[in-house]
Amino acid sequence: MGDPYLSDGVDLGDVLLAAGKAVFAFTVLLVAVxxxxxxxxxxxxxxxxxxxxxxxxxxxxxxxxADGIKLFFKEDVIPTKADRFVFQLAPYLSLIPxxxxxxxxxxxxxxxxGGSEGRVVIFGRETFMQVADVPxxxxxxxxxxSLAVYGVMLAGWAxxxxxxxxxxxxASAQAISYEAALGLSLASVLLLSGSLSTNAIVQVQAxxxxxxxxxxxxVIVSGFVPFIxxxxxxxxxxxxxxxxxxxxxxxxxxxxxxxxxxxxxxLFFLAEFMNVxxxxxxxxxxxxxxxxxxxxxxxxxxxxxxxxxxxxxxxxLFLFVWFRAALPRLRYDQLxxxxxxxxxxxxxxxxxxxxxxxxxxxxxxxxxxxQVSDNPTxxxxxxxxxxxxxxxxxALLLMVASKxxxxxxxxxxxxxxxxxxxxxxx
Amino acid sequence: xxxQTPEKQSxxxxxxxxxxxxxxxxxxxxxxxxxxxxxxxAEVADQPVSDDDDQTMMMNMGPAHPSTxxxxxxxxxxxxxxxxxxxxxxxxLHTGMEKTAETLTYLQGxxxxxxxxxxxxxxxxxxxxxxxxxxxxxxxxxRAVWIRMMMTELxxxxxxxxxxxxxxxxxxxxxxxxxGWREREQVLRFFQKVTGLRMNHNYIRPGGVAADLPDGWEQxxxxxxxxxxxxxxxxxxxxxxxxxxxxxxxGVGVLTQAEAQALSTTGPLLRSTGxxxxxxxxMPYLAYDDVDFDVIVGSYGDSFDRYAIRLNEIRExxxxxxxxxxxxxxxxxxxQDKKVTPPPRTRIDESMEALIHHFKIFTEGYKVPEGxxxxxxxxxxxxxxCYIVSxxxxxxxRMHIRGPSFVNLQVMPHMxxxxxxxxxxxxxxxxxxxxxxxxx
Numbered sequence: 001m002g003d004p005y006l007s008d009g010v011d012l013g014d015v016l017l018a019a020g021k022a023v024f025a026f027t028v029l030l031v032a033v034x035x036x037x038x039x040x041x042x043x044x045x046x047x048x049x050x051x052x053x054x055x056x057x058x059x060x061x062x063x064x065x066a067d068g069i070k071l072f073f074k075e076d077v078i079p080t081k082a083d084r085f086v087f088q089l090a091p092y093l094s095l096i097p098x099x100x101x102x103x104x105x106x107x108x109x110x111x112x113x114g115g116s117e118g119r120v121v122i123f124g125r126e127t128f129m130q131v132a133d134v135p136x137x138x139x140x141x142x143x144x145x146s147l148a149v150y151g152v153m154l155a156g157w158a159x160x161x162x163x164x165x166x167x168x169x170x171a172s173a174q175a176i177s178y179e180a181a182l183g184l185s186l187a188s189v190l191l192l193s194g195s196l197s198t199n200a201i202v203q204v205q206a207x208x209x210x211x212x213x214x215x216x217x218x219v220i221v222s223g224f225v226p227f228i229x230x231x232x233x234x235x236x237x238x239x240x241x242x243x244x245x246x247x248x249x250x251x252x253x254x255x256x257x258x259x260x261x262x263x264x265x266x267l268f269f270l271a272e273f274m275n276v277x278x279x280x281x282x283x284x285x286x287x288x289x290x291x292x293x294x295x296x297x298x299x300x301x302x303x304x305x306x307x308x309x310x311x312x313x314x315x316x317l318f319l320f321v322w323f324r325a326a327l328p329r330l331r332y333d334q335l336x337x338x339x340x341x342x343x344x345x346x347x348x349x350x351x352x353x354x355x356x357x358x359x360x361x362x363x364x365x366x367x368x369x370x371q372v373s374d375n376p377t378x379x380x381x382x383x384x385x386x387x388x389x390x391x392x393x394x395a396l397l398l399m400v401a402s403k404x405x406x407x408x409x410x411x412x413x414x415x416x417x418x419x420x421x422x423x424x425x426x
Numbered sequence: 427x428x429x430q431t432p433e434k435q436s437x438x439x440x441x442x443x444x445x446x447x448x449x450x451x452x453x454x455x456x457x458x459x460x461x462x463x464x465x466x467x468a469e470v471a472d473q474p475v476s477d478d479d480d481q482t483m484m485m486n487m488g489p490a491h492p493s494t495x496x497x498x499x500x501x502x503x504x505x506x507x508x509x510x511x512x513x514x515x516x517x518x519l520h521t522g523m524e525k526t527a528e529t530l531t532y533l534q535g536x537x538x539x540x541x542x543x544x545x546x547x548x549x550x551x552x553x554x555x556x557x558x559x560x561x562x563x564x565x566x567x568x569r570a571v572w573i574r575m576m577m578t579e580l581x582x583x584x585x586x587x588x589x590x591x592x593x594x595x596x597x598x599x600x601x602x603x604x605x606g607w608r609e610r611e612q613v614l615r616f617f618q619k620v621t622g623l624r625m626n627h628n629y630i631r632p633g634g635v636a637a638d639l640p641d642g643w644e645q646x647x648x649x650x651x652x653x654x655x656x657x658x659x660x661x662x663x664x665x666x667x668x669x670x671x672x673x674x675x676x677g678v679g680v681l682t683q684a685e686a687q688a689l690s691t692t693g694p695l696l697r698s699t700g701x702x703x704x705x706x707x708x709m710p711y712l713a714y715d716d717v718d719f720d721v722i723v724g725s726y727g728d729s730f731d732r733y734a735i736r737l738n739e740i741r742e743x744x745x746x747x748x749x750x751x752x753x754x755x756x757x758x759x760x761x762q763d764k765k766v767t768p769p770p771r772t773r774i775d776e777s778m779e780a781l782i783h784h785f786k787i788f789t790e791g792y793k794v795p796e797g798x799x800x801x802x803x804x805x806x807x808x809x810x811x812c813y814i815v816s817x818x819x820x821x822x823x824r825m826h827i828r829g830p831s832f833v834n835l836q837v838m839p840h841m842x843x844x845x846x847x848x849x850x851x852x853x854x855x856x857x858x859x860x861x862x863x864x865x866x
Contacts, residue, residue: 048604162485166507166847241598242670250493250596251848328670329598331848332507 003133005125025131029102033273037064040321047325076262081160091267094151097144098274103131104198105281108306111206111292120302137198149175156256167255170332171246177339178236184347185229188222188354189286198285206292219287225350227287229343234279242327280316288312341402349391356383452688458843460511489518493596493851496861507846512839519865527825531791532558537628543863546585548578549805551630553812557801558632561794561816567758570634575712576750579743584613585806586736589858596855597674609657616646633767634760647751651744675730679841679853689837692830693808698724698731705804717749729856765792791820807831831859
C-alpha cells in the first residue's frame, strides 16, 4: 500500500515530484473554486429568474477574480475589542484544513478493469494521481473537518462582538451534532472497503458489481443509507443551506464573519467554497467510485478517470447549489434533533446490519465467523432479521423518546398552559 | 369628611385593582416585555462576564438588521440564544407625517398619507378620502366605488405577495424573495398603467379617483388573475408542503385569543387565533356587501396560520377582483360636486370661471365643515383607521392614523418569549410590520 514512488527510498526526484503534485493540486483546487463561485451564482440566478454575473469575461467567468481583486484592495478593519492575534489567525485555520483534505482525493487514474490500478508514470516514476495516498486517509479527512470548525469558532469569539459570538457558539453546537453521524456513516464504507486509504477504496469500487452491469459503488453496496446520512451531515459540515446557521444572515447578520473585511473575509469565503469542492470530491471518492469508470480508448486511461471524476463532481456541486436555492433554513436546535435522534442512531444501526451481514457471509474458505445454519443464505437472512428487529425496536424507542421530549419542551415554553387558558377564557 | 374620604375610596381602589388584575391575567406572558431604560440597558450590556449561570446578555437587533423589515429595533435579553424578554423600539423612521397633514389641504392630503404604509399605499389614500368625504357628506359615484375596491384588492394582493417574499427570505428561502417580487411586479405594472406610478400613487382622492381606468384594463386584470393561481400553487410546493418550512413555522410565535384581544391586534394576526373579524364583512364599506368572498381564519394562532391566512387571502382577493371586473358599472369616476372636483382640463381653455375655479381649488383647497370623524378599513395588516378633526378651514385641524402595524407590534414580546433568535425573526416576519406606518 501507499504511493508506489515512495516504496524504494526517497531521493531528490521524489521530493520534487511531491512538491510538483502539491502545487498542481493547489492550482486545480483554486481554479475549481473560482469556477464553483461562478457556477453557483449563475445556477442560483437561473433558478431565481435572474441573469447572474455576465459582465466580467465571457459568461461572467472572471467575476470571482474581479471580486477577489476588489476585496484585496479594501481596508482591513480589525475591531478595537477584537483579540488581534486570534482574529488574524482564524481565517487561515479555515483555509488550511480545506486544502489539506483535498490532498487525499484521487483526481484521475485508470481504474478500469485491466487498467493500471490508478498508477501513472510521471518523470519515470510510477505514482498515483493524488498528492498523497495517506494510509489513514479518511481519518485525515475527519480530523481536518473537525479542525476547520476552530477557524469559525475562534473567528466569532475573537471578534469581540455579539453577533459573531452567537455564530461561534452555534458552530460548536452544530459540530457536536453532525460530526458523530459523519464519522459513523463513514464507518460503513470502511467496513466494506477494508481500508482507510482513498486509493484502496476507489480500487474496491472499480471492481465488477451486481450482474456485471451495476457499478460496484459503495453507495449501492452499502444500501444508500450511509450516503444519505453523509450527505446531510456533510452539508451541515459545510455550513451551507439549509444548515447555514453560523452565518445566517437573516438571524445573526453574517455570524462569525460579521466583523471581517478585506482579504480576511475573502479567505473565509475561499475556504467555504474549497470545502464545498473538497467534500463533493470526498463524496465521489467514497461512494461513487471516484475516477473509476470504463475507459473507451481514444484517450489515455487516466484522462478517462479525470473525466469520470469531474462529471461526478459536478453533479454534487449542482446538488449543493440546488439545496441553497430551494430550501429554507432549519433552526439550529432542529439540526441537533436531527443529528442526535435520527442520523446517529440510523448510522449506528446500519453499521450493525452491514457488520452482521459481513460476518454471516462465508469467506474464501466457506466458513463464516458467525455460524447458525449451514446454509449460507439462511445464515445471512438470520442475522439480517436480527439486525432489522434491533432497528425496529430502536426506532420505536426513539419515536417515544422524541415525542416525550417535544411535549416537555412545549410545556417548558408555557405554550400548552397558554393554550388551555385561552380555551377557558372563551 | 377628611376621614371618610379614604374609607370611601378604598373599595374603589380595590375594585380597580381587581379589574386590572383580571385584565392582566389575559396576558400570561406579560413578563416577557422588557421594561428597561436605554441607560440601564447600556449598563447591563457593559457588565463584565461572570460565571453566574443566570447572567443574561442584552442585544440590539436593528435598526440596521437584515430582517427587522426596515428600521424596527428590538432590545433582546438573551439567555444563550433564548429570548427571555424583549422590547420593540420604534421611531427610527419618524417623519412627522401626521403633523405635516395639518399644513396640507384636503386635496394634498392623499399625497402625504400614501407614504405611510408604502407596501399598501392605496389603503392609506382610501381611508383618508373616506374620512374627508364623510366630513363633507358627499356621495361618490358607483364606478369610483368599484374602481376603489378593485384597486385596493389588487393592492392587498401585492402587499401579501410582498409578505410571501419577505417571509421566505427571513426563513432563509431566498429564492422565494425573488418569486414573490416577480408576481408583485406584475400587479405594480398594472398600477403604473392606471395611476402613473408603482407606489405612492395619490390615485384615490376625496371625491373619487384621479383618473378613469385606461383602455383595455379588463384584459390586463384578467391576465393578472390568470397568471397568479399557478404561481400560488408553486408557492405551495416550495413552502407550504415543505417539511422544513412547517417545522420552522408551526408552533412558533403562538398568540392566544385572549392576548390578541387584550392587545387589540387586528388583521391576519387576530384571524390566526380563530376570531373571524374582518371589517370588510363586519363593518362593510365601499361595495363589499355586493361581492362574495370568505374570511380566512386560523386555528392555532401560530406563524404558519398567519402565513396560510395571507396566502389564501390572496386567493379571496382574486375572487373579489374578478367580481369587480364583471360588475364594474359605467359612469363618472369622480363626484360631480363643483366644491371638491376641479373642472376638466378642456373647460379651462373655454371658460374664465373654470380657470378661476381650478386655481382656487389647487391653491386654497376646499373648506370642510367643522366636525370630527373616524373611519376604519381593513388593510392587509389589519384595521387602518383615520381620525380627522376639522375646524372648518381647508386644512385638517388634526389628522391621526391608526396604523395596524404599530398596534400589532406590541404582541411581539409575548410571541417571542422563550423562543430562539431564529424564532424571533419568524415572529417579526409574521407580524409583517411596515415601519413607515409604525413611525409615520
